[in-house]
Amino acid sequence: MDPMPHASPEETPPRPPDPAARDAHGGEVVIRVRDLVTHYGDRQILKNVSLDVHAGEILVIMGGSGSGKSTLLNHLLGLLRPTSGVIEVLGKDINTSKESELTEIRRKFGVAFQGGALFSSMNLLENIMLPLYEHTDLDRRTMEIMARMKMEVVSLSGFDDLMPAELSGGMIKRAALARAIVMDPRILFCDEPSAGLDPVVAANIDDLILDLRDATGMSVVVVTHELESAFKIADRICVLDKGKVLTIAPVDEVRANPDQRIQNLLNRRTEEEELDPEAYLRRLTGEKEP
Numbered sequence: 054m055d056p057m058p059h060a061s062p063e064e065t066p067p068r069p070p071d072p073a074a075r076d077a078h079g080g081e082v083v084i085r086v087r088d089l090v091t092h093y094g095d096r097q098i099l100k101n102v103s104l105d106v107h108a109g110e111i112l113v114i115m116g117g118s119g120s121g122k123s124t125l126l127n128h129l130l131g132l133l134r135p136t137s138g139v140i141e142v143l144g145k146d147i148n149t150s151k152e153s154e155l156t157e158i159r160r161k162f163g164v165a166f167q168g169g170a171l172f173s174s175m176n177l178l179e180n181i182m183l184p185l186y187e188h189t190d191l192d193r194r195t196m197e198i199m200a201r202m203k204m205e206v207v208s209l210s211g212f213d214d215l216m217p218a219e220l221s222g223g224m225i226k227r228a229a230l231a232r233a234i235v236m237d238p239r240i241l242f243c244d245e246p247s248a249g250l251d252p253v254v255a256a257n258i259d260d261l262i263l264d265l266r267d268a269t270g271m272s273v274v275v276v277t278h279e280l281e282s283a284f285k286i287a288d289r290i291c292v293l294d295k296g297k298v299l300t301i302a303p304v305d306e307v308r309a310n311p312d313q314r315i316q317n318l319l320n321r322r323t324e325e326e327e328l329d330p331e332a333y334l335r336r337l338t339g340e341k342e343p
């Protein structure tokens with residue numbers, strides 16, 4: 054008997070789906086939030102927030118100051134317990150998960166914090182290796198190689214020995230991204246990845262996030278105030294207002310949404326620029342930004 058019968062073309066087994074090739078809006082759900090309610094003391098901060106994040110998509114969370122973006126992000130990271138509601142990350146309910154299960158889920162996501170959150174006493178290489186120390190038993194040499202591969206991805210090769218105080222704002226953001234992806238996460242969370250950077254450096258960070266997503270197929274959740282950045286990188290935008298989701302939709306739909314609260318948020322930058330007399334004067338005189 055032929056131990057390996059040849060399959061006819063009709064019998065060819067189906068290929069497993071390629072997550073990177075899936076439709077960003079119809080693919081597997083990697084984060085599922087339902088009716089999330091949270092309080093600080095007596096004050097209700099999030100009001101029945103529901104949203105999904107799909108495999109391979111970039112979801113940008115926007116909203117005015119105090120609208121609840123950081124609170125929502127902290128919930129997704131399992132750092133806060135809600136008053137009620139469900140938060141499932143990669144199929145696990147993180148509110149009811151044990152600490153050991155939470156650690157297992159956290160291995161599968163990376164976080165790039167707003168200020169970089171680099172340890173000032175460690176050099177760049179050590180900072181980027183940190184998650185490997187925390188979550189793996191790899192030998193130091195392997196960790197160094199893995200960290201350097203990610204430093205190359207974010208254009209920080211050769212800066213192993215620099216201390217955080219010696220890095221520019223853009224380098225700190227890139228270092229934070231390198232550390233966040235050093236474990237090849239399924240989900241990357243970025244808190245204000247381009248805030249405080251000049252426009253060219255900020256645009257580089259946006260390109261980097263897009264390239265990382267395209268290369269790995271990971272999902273990315275970004276909290277940002279930067280409108281240009283949101284429009285450039287988002288597949289979908291979730292607009293929060295006073296703890297409620299006003300809309301969660303593709304960029305073009307959000308821009309065309311007639312809701313005045315959404316339009317106020319989207320037009321904020323233009324209004325701010327119009328009201329800035331110094332910027333106006335600089336435009337007239339052709340002087341560069343200080």
Ligand SMILES: Nc1ncnc2c1ncn2[C@@H]1O[C@H](COP(=O)(O)OP(=O)(O)OP(=O)(O)O)[C@@H](O)[C@H]1O
Pocket residue numbers: 093098116117118119120121122123124125
């Ligand atoms: N630890 C806390 N204790 C009490 N109230 C808090 C706490 N953290 C945040 N808040 C309040 O909760 C609300 C939502 O805050 P949050 O930081 O989530 O908003 P945000 O949209 O991220 O704002 P920003 O863009 O200014 O960072 C705000 O009114 C804030 O004052």
